[in-house]
Amino acid sequence: xxxxxxxxxxxxxTRAIHAGGLEHTVYGEVSVPIFxxxxxxxxxxxxGAARFSGEQPGYIYTxxxxxxxxxxxxxxxxxxxxxxxxATATGMAAIGTVLLSFLRQxxxxxxxxxxYGPTLVMIDKELSRFGITSTLVNTSxxxxxxxAIRPETRMVFIETxxxxxxxxxxxxxxxxxxxxxxALLVVDNTFASPxxxxxxxxxxxxxxxxxxxxxxxxxxxxxxxxIAKDETLYKKIRHSLNLWGxxxxxxxxxxxxxxxxxxxxxxxxxxxxxxxxxDFLSHxxxxxxxxxxxxxxxxxxxxxKKQMDGFGAMLCFGVKGGLEGGRIVMNNVQxxxxxxxxxxxxxxxxxxxxxxxxxxxxxxREEAGILDELVRxxxxxxxxxxxxxxxxxxxxxxx
Ligand SMILES: *Cc1c(COP(=O)(O)O)cnc(C)c1O
Numbered sequence: 219x220x221x222x223x224x225x226x227x228x229x230x231x232t233r234a235i236h237a238g239g240l241e242h243t244v245y246g247e248v249s250v251p252i253f254x255x256x257x258x259x260x261x262x263x264x265x266g267a268a269r270f271s272g273e274q275p276g277y278i279y280t281x282x283x284x285x286x287x288x289x290x291x292x293x294x295x296x297x298x299x300x301x302x303x304x305a306t307a308t309g310m311a312a313i314g315t316v317l318l319s320f321l322r323q324x325x326x327x328x329x330x331x332x333x334y335g336p337t338l339v340m341i342d343k344e345l346s347r348f349g350i351t352s353t354l355v356n357t358s359x360x361x362x363x364x365x366a367i368r369p370e371t372r373m374v375f376i377e378t379x380x381x382x383x384x385x386x387x388x389x390x391x392x393x394x395x396x397x398x399x400x401a402l403l404v405v406d407n408t409f410a411s412p413x414x415x416x417x418x419x420x421x422x423x424x425x426x427x428x429x430x431x432x433x434x435x436x437x438x439x440x441x442x443x444x445i446a447k448d449e450t451l452y453k454k455i456r457h458s459l460n461l462w463g464x465x466x467x468x469x470x471x472x473x474x475x476x477x478x479x480x481x482x483x484x485x486x487x488x489x490x491x492x493x494x495x496x497d498f499l500s501h502x503x504x505x506x507x508x509x510x511x512x513x514x515x516x517x518x519x520x521x522x523k524k525q526m527d528g529f530g531a532m533l534c535f536g537v538k539g540g541l542e543g544g545r546i547v548m549n550n551v552q553x554x555x556x557x558x559x560x561x562x563x564x565x566x567x568x569x570x571x572x573x574x575x576x577x578x579x580x581x582x583r584e585e586a587g588i589l590d591e592l593v594r595x596x597x598x599x600x601x602x603x604x605x606x607x608x609x610x611x612x613x614x615x616x617x
Contacts, residue, residue, distance in 0.1 A: 222237075222292075222296075225237055225296060226296060230297060230412075230413060230482065231482040233293075233296050233297055234293070234297060234413070234478055234479060234480075234481045234482050235479050237292055237293040237296035237297065238250070238288075238289040238290055238291070238292035238293030238294075238296065238475065239289065240285065240289060249476075250285075250286055250289045250472065250475055251285075251286065252286050252468050252469055252472045253284055253285045253286045253468050254468050254469060255280065255284075255468075256279065256280050257278075257279050257280070258276070258277040258278060258279070260276075266278075280465070280467075280468065281460060281463055281465050282460050282465075284466075284468050284471070285468075286468040286469075286471045286472050286475070287305050287465070287466050287467075287468055287471040289471070289475060290303075290305050290443075290466070290471040290474055290475050290478070291303035291304060291305050291443070293475065293478055294412065294427065294429070294433065294443045294445060294478070295445050297412035297413070297416075297478075297481075298407070298412045298416055298417075298418055298425050298445040299416050299418055299419055300418050300425065300445035300446060300447060301445075301446050301447060301448050301449055301451075301452050302445070302446055302449075302452040302456075303443050303444065303445045304443065304444040304445075304446075304452075304455060304456055304459050305429075305441065305442070305443055305465065305466035305471055306441070306442035306443065306444065306459065306464045306465060306466060307440070307441070307442065307464045307465065307466055307467070307470075308428070308430065308440045308441065308442050308464070309334075309408065309426070309427060309428025309429065309430055309431075309440070309441070309442040310336055310337075310340070310428075310442070311442050311464030312426045312427065312428070312442030312443055312444045312464075313337055313340065313406070313426050313442070314340060314462070314464065315444060315455065315458055315459045315462055315464055316404055316424055316426055316444055316455060317340070317341070317345060317373075318458055318462060319454055319455045319457075319458040319459075320372060320373055320402060320454070321345065321348075321350050321372055321373060322348075322350070322372075323348060323349040323350065324349055324350075324370060325350050325351075325370055325371075325372040325373075326350070326351050326352065326353065326368050326370045326371045326372065327341060327345065327350060327351075327352045327353075327371070327372065327373045327374075327375060328352070328353050328355065328363065328366055328367055328371050328373070328374045328375070328401070329341055329352060329353075329354055329355075329357075329374070329375040329376070330354070330355070330356070330357040330358075330375070330376050330377055330378075330380055330385075330387060331354040331355060331356055331357075331585070331586050332356070332377070332380040332381070332382075332383050332385055332586050332587055332588075333375075333377050333380065333381065333406070334377060334381045334406065334408075334428075335381075335574055335575065337375075337377070337406070338354070341375070342354070353366045356385070357374075357376050357378075357387040357392060358385045358386060358387055358517070358518055360388060360391045360392065360395065363391075363392055363395050363396075364395055367395060367396070367399050367401065368399075369399070371396075371399055371401045372401055372402065373396075373401055373402050373403075373404055374392060374395070374396040374401050374402070374403050374404070375404045375405075375406070376389070376392055376403070376404075376405055376406070377405070377406040377408070377409070378405065378409075378410070378415075378525075379409045379410060379511055379522075379530065379532060380409070381409065381594075382534055382568075382570050382574075382588065382592065382594040383509065383534060383586070383587040383588065383592070384509045384510065384511060384516070384532060384533060384534055385517075385518065385587065386511055386516075386518035386521050386522045386525075387518075387521075388518075388521045388524075388525070389403075389405060389415075389417050389420035389421065389422055389525055390420045390421050390525070393420065393421030393422055393423075394421065397421070402423040402424060402451075403417075403421065403422045403423050403424075404422070404423065404424045404425075404426065405417035405422045405424075405425050405426070406425075406426050406427070406428075407425045407426070407427055408426075408427050408428045408431050408432070408561075409431075409530060409532050409560075410526060410530055411427075411431075411432040411433060411481060411485060411530075411561070412425075412433075413432075413481050413482055413485045413527070413528075414485065414489075414526050414527045414528045414529075414530055415525060415526045415527065418445065418447050420525055422447070423446075423447050423451060424444060424445070424446055424447065424451060424455070425444070425445040426442065426443070426444055426445075427442060427443040427444075427445075428440075428441075428442055429441035429442055429443055429474050430442075430559065430561070431559065431560050431561030431562075432481060432484070432485065432531075432560075432561035433474065433477065433478050433481060433561070434473065434474045434477035434478070434561075435477045435478075435480065435481060435484050435561055435562055435563060436477055436562055436563060437559060437562035437563075437564060437566075438473070439470055439473045439474055439477070440470075441466055441470055441471075441474050442464075442466075444459070484563060484599055485528070485530075485531065486528075487599040488531035488563075488597050488598055488599050489528050489529065489530055489531050489597075490602070491531070491565075491597045491598070491599070491600070491602050491605060492510065492512070492529070492530065492531045492532070492533055492595075492597040493510070493512050493529065494602050494606070495533065495595070495597060495602070495605060495606060495609070496508050496510035496512060496513055496533050497513075498606050498609075498610075499533075499535050499609070500513065500515075502609075502610070502613055503538075504537055504538045504539075504543070504613040504614065504616045505535050505536065505537060505538070505613065506535075506536035506537065506538060506591060507535060507536045508533065508534075508535040508536075509533065509534050509535065510529065510533040510534075511526065511529040511530065512528075512529030512530075531560075531561075531596065531597040531598075532560060532594070532595070532596055532597070533594075533595050533597065534592050534593060534594045534595065535592075535593055535595070536589060536591040536592055536593070537591050537593055537613065537616060538591070538616055539591070539616045539617075540590040540591045541571055541572060541590040541591070543591055543616045544569040544571060544572055544590065544591060544592070544593055545569065545572055546612070546615050546616050547567070547569070547593055547609075547612045547613060547615070547616070548567065548568075548569050548572070548573075548593075550611070550612040550615045551567055551608055551609070551612045552608055552611075552612075553565070553600065553604055553605065553608040554566065554567045554595070554605065554608050554609065554612075555567070556568065558573070558574055559596070560596030561596065562596075562598060563598050563599040563600075564598045564599075564600070565595070565596060565597050565598035565600060565605055566595075566596040566598070567593065567594070567595050567596070568593075568594050568596075569592075569593050569594070570583070570588050570592055570594060571583060571588065571589070571590045571591075571592065575588050595609075
């Protein structure tokens with residue numbers, strides 16, 4: 219097996235395949251086995267004590283660490299150029315753990331006004347119960363961050379590209395402002411995946427992922443990951459994760475390890491489809507606008523070019539006929555599946571105003587850029603022509 223150092227000098231596709239192989243195989247196995255064991259025997263009471271104190275490596279109990287889960291942690295940490303990864307039961311468990319690791323009463327957190335819905339609710343409604351205040355701003359404009367940051371701001375939390383508007387935030391700029399004020403920058407990198415964007419290289423302190431999406435890539439498992447920039451942050455988060463207990467199961471880790479091996483191939487194909495679909499939609503008579511970071515018309519196109527290796531497989535667009543137009547497209551697609559989530563080999567479509575964000579008032583939706591006519595498309599790996607034709611026939615149902 220290639221050493222960690224040797225692998226880190228390899229290109230990212232090679233790392234996706236080889237990082238997180240087991241360093242000590244049992245039979246020379248090539249695929250990482252599923253170590254489905256909740257606990258691990260100690261050779262002696264002395265060695266048990268040494269494992270607990272951290273003087274000796276070795277597993278103790280699966281909530282605290284497991285070889286299969288560790289293989290996945292090594293893999294994603296290598297892709298993100300981080301010090302270490304911590305796998306969690308879901309993406310929300312990753313986000314919740316990071317918030318609970320650092321924030322305390324009277325702290326303030328600054329976030330994008332456009333975030334994955336449950337993240338917004340967690341920050342706005344759950345953290346406030348613990349006396350932690352938050353401010354939501356459009357972080358695509360760095361002056362907004364500068365203006366809203368306070369002495370008690372402990373964390374700046376961004377998502378880029380953001381769900382569902384595809385707004386981009388300048389990671390380097392956000393990190394600079396956060397650090398000037400002694401705050402941490404946490405980036406939800408789910409939409410880009412480490413294959414296209416590595417926020418730690420741009421100054422972020424912690425990255426979180428919903429592995430459910432691109433990294434697993436097959437719409438069949440949920441999971442999350444936290445990647446820390448350095449050992450100090452890693453230890454602090456690991457301590458919280460072990461206590462709050464939102465850790466990953468070995469079987470779940472094994473499935474995601476199988477998925478991540480093809481991340482580069484899937485992203486390349488889905489991204490090519492997305493670019494061609496963005497172009498096709500831009501010229502469609504029933505489409506009012508398209509937001510895809512790879513179109514020069516995207517308001518943050520230059521920032522996307524600077525911090526991403528590619529523009530990804532997520533896009534959103536406006537349809538004629540507003541709310542009703544969106545409903546018509548949802549109810550007429552045949553190949554593209556009407557479902558939330560993203561990042562799988564299968565293309566998914568959703569209409570936030572009538573689905574995920576239906577409970578949010580129109581005014582609040584519009585303030586966050588979620589217009590009635592906005593349709594979100596998570597592009598998969600099907601043949602481009604089939605996706606194009608399906609969208610075309612569904613759009614043409616709008617009168
Ligand atoms: C899905 C998602 C999450 C939450 O992840 P789960 O695995 O569903 O818990 C967080 N952030 C983003 C951007 C997501 O797309």
